[in-house]
Amino acid sequence: MRKFDFITIGGATRDIFFKTDGDWILKTLDPTRERMMCFEYGAKVIPRDVHFSFGGGALNTAISFARLGLKASTIISLGCDETADAILENLKKERVEVGLAVSKGLHRTGVSVIIVDRKGDHTAILYRGTNDKLNIVNWDFFKKTQWVYLSSLTGESEKILPRFSREAKKHNKTKLAWNPGYYQIKAGYQKLKNLLLQTDVFIVNKDEATELVLSKDKNCNLKDVKSLILEIEKWGPKIVLITDGANGAYAFDGKKIYEAQAVKTKVMDTTGAGDSFGSSFVAGLELSGSIEKSLALASINASSVVSHIGAQNGLLPLNKIKNLKKVKVKLR
Numbered sequence: 001m002r003k004f005d006f007i008t009i010g011g012a013t014r015d016i017f018f019k020t021d022g023d024w025i026l027k028t029l030d031p032t033r034e035r036m037m038c039f040e041y042g043a044k045v046i047p048r049d050v051h052f053s054f055g056g057g058a059l060n061t062a063i064s065f066a067r068l069g070l071k072a073s074t075i076i077s078l079g080c081d082e083t084a085d086a087i088l089e090n091l092k093k094e095r096v097e098v099g100l101a102v103s104k105g106l107h108r109t110g111v112s113v114i115i116v117d118r119k120g121d122h123t124a125i126l127y128r129g130t131n132d133k134l135n136i137v138n139w140d141f142f143k144k145t146q147w148v149y150l151s152s153l154t155g156e157s158e159k160i161l162p163r164f165s166r167e168a169k170k171h172n173k174t175k176l177a178w179n180p181g182y183y184q185i186k187a188g189y190q191k192l193k194n195l196l197l198q199t200d201v202f203i204v205n206k207d208e209a210t211e212l213v214l215s216k217d218k219n220c221n222l223k224d225v226k227s228l229i230l231e232i233e234k235w236g237p238k239i240v241l242i243t244d245g246a247n248g249a250y251a252f253d254g255k256k257i258y259e260a261q262a263v264k265t266k267v268m269d270t271t272g273a274g275d276s277f278g279s280s281f282v283a284g285l286e287l288s289g290s291i292e293k294s295l296a297l298a299s300i301n302a303s304s305v306v307s308h309i310g311a312q313n314g315l316l317p318l319n320k321i322k323n324l325k326k327v328k329v330k331l332r
Contacts, residue, residue: 002143002144002145002146003071003073003144003145004071004072004073004097004144004145004146005065005070005071005072005145005146005147005286006061006062006065006070006071006072006073006145006146006147006148006149006282006283006286007072007073007074007075007100007141007144007145007147007148007149008057008058008059008061008062008065008072008073008074008075008148008149008150008151008279009058009074009075009076009134009136009148009149009150009151009153010056010057010058010061010076010131010134010150010151010152010153010181011055011056011057011058011059011076011110011128011131011151011152011153011154011181012054012056012058012059012074012076012077012078012087012109012110012131013054013055013056013059013109013110013111013112013126013131014052014054014055014083014086014087014109014110014111014112015052015053015054015055015111015112015114015271015310015311016050016051016052016111016112016113016114017050017051017052017053017114017116017269017271017309017310018045018047018049018050018113018114018115018116019047019048019049019050019051019116019269019309020045020046020047020048020115020116020117020118021048021118035121037115037117037121037122037123045115047115049309051309051310053309053310053311053312053313054086054087054090054310054311054312055112055271055272055310055311055312056076056110056112056131056151057151057152057179057181057275058074058075058076058151059074059076059087059091059312060272060275060276060279060311060312060315061149061151061179061275061278061279062074062091062094062096063091063094063096063312063315064275064276064279064280064283064301064312064315065149065279065283066094066095066096067094067315067316067317067318068280068283068287068316068317068318068321069317069318070283070286070287071097072096072097073096073097073098073099073100073141073145074091074096074097074098074100074101075100075101075102075134075136075141076100076101076102076131076134077101077102077103077130077131077133077134077135077157078101078102078103078109078130079103079107079108079109079129079130080103081108081109083108083109083110083111084103084109084130087109088101100141102134102135107129107130107133108127108129108130109129109130110126110127110128110129110130110131111127111129112124112125112126112127113125114269114271116268116269116271116309119267120267120268120269120270120306121270122269122270122271124271128154128155131154131155131157132154132155132156132157133155133156133157134153134156134157134160135156135157135159135160136160136163136164139163139167142167142168142170142171142174143171143174145174146174146175146286147174147175147176147177147282147286148168148174148175148176148177149177149178149179149278149279149282150164150176150177150178150179150180151179151180151181151275152179152180152181152182152183152184153181153183153184154181154182154183158183158184161184161191161195162194164195165194165195165198168195168198168199169197169198172198175200175201176198176199176200176201177199177200177201177202177203177278177282178195178196178199178201178202178203178237179203179204179274179275179278180192180204180208185204185208185211185212186211188211188212188215188216189212189213189215189216189235190215190216192212193235193236196235196236196237197235197236198236199236199237199238200237200238200239201237201238201239201240201241201278201281201282201285202232202237202239202240202241203241203243203274203277203278203281203282204232204241204242204243205242205243205244205245205274206225206228206242206243206244206245206247209225209228209229209232209242210222210228212232213228213231213232216231225242225244225250226250226257226332228242229242229250229252229257230252230257233252233254238253238254239251239252239253239254239285239291240252241278241281243273243274243277243278245262245270245273246262247262248260248261248262248299249262249277249281249295249298249299250332251281251291251294251295253291256291256331257331257332258291258292258295258329258330258331258332259329259330259331259332260295260296260298260299260327260328260329261299261327261328261329262299262302262303263299263300263302263303263326263327264303265303265304265306265307266307267306267307268306268307268308268309269306269308269309269310270306271310271311272305272310272311272312273302273305273306275311276298276301276302276304276305276311276314276315277298277299277301277302278298280294280297280298280300280301280302281294281295281297281298282294283297284296284297284298287318292329293324295327295329296324296325296326296327296329297321297324299327300316300321300324300327301314301315301316301321304316
């Protein structure tokens with residue numbers, strides 16, 4: 001019997017949120033960057049409030065799994081500082097096993113400063129710190145878990161991807177969920193194609209999906225999300241999940257495309273929405289095996305997260321996620 005349901009891999013940060021009353025969003029004509037958050041040069045942006053929390057893909061997803069009642073651990077890179085101590089203490093409080101965390105000596109642990117506008121949209125200033133130094137020496141963790149959830153990798157951490165692909169192929173009884181980060185998306189299809197073949201659930205948002213598809217074929221006819229999801233499924237993932245913010249989310253298992261509505265809520269902050277949706281969807285697959293139920297669970301949990309400040313404060317325990325049928329899931 002395997003020790004864990006999920007082991008997450010990726011970033012870990014201390015997050016500082018500045019909540020503002022401004023509306024800083026500027027629309028553009030660039031299909032890969034439809035909107036930008038902009039500030040007047042030389043302006044003093046006065047926040048209404050400040051919040052301290054934790055973030056990073058590996059932390060957010062590990063805590064999401066743990067609150068849903070699943071056994072979780074995480075592989076992260078931390079410094080020898082107070083930020084690292086606070087992260088480890090929080091993980092223990094959330095009942096996430098911390099034995100796989102890696103220390104990188106004098107390097108500082110990652111910190112994010114996040115500016116949130118009055119509509120809940122945000123821009124983050126990211127100090128990666130030890131997140132750029134994640135290295136895996138012992139790959140036996142594949143044997144200890146039902147799932148590996150791989151999130152964003154930065155800096156030198158990206159060097160683990162070729163080995164990761166080989167290990168995932170060798171340990172094919174362990175399922176893989178993959179939510180690539182900014183630098184993996186920028187690298188494009190050619191850099192990701194080998195690991196895509198080993199991926200059970202591939203998770204991206206609509207803009208990321210667009211960028212990836214165009215990296216493979218600049219002349220690809222992108223009519224809608226359906227065209228994106230059909231194209232990416234050809235690359236090898238067993239299930240493709242594309243999120244589209246307030247427009248909902250789509251999942252394709254090679255046979256049927258499922259569309260789930262977004263749950264309406266008052267948005268406080270969109271930080272961590274993707275992590276909560278992706279992890280909740282994969283947790284739903286482990287708990288129920290149903291794509292419909294998984295989409296509904298993910299929609300409810302993500303709506304709770306965006307109604308709070310921070311990526312983790314709104315993550316729900318399983319007994320608080322009720323009335324899955326209120327989320328409309330239909331075949332597209």
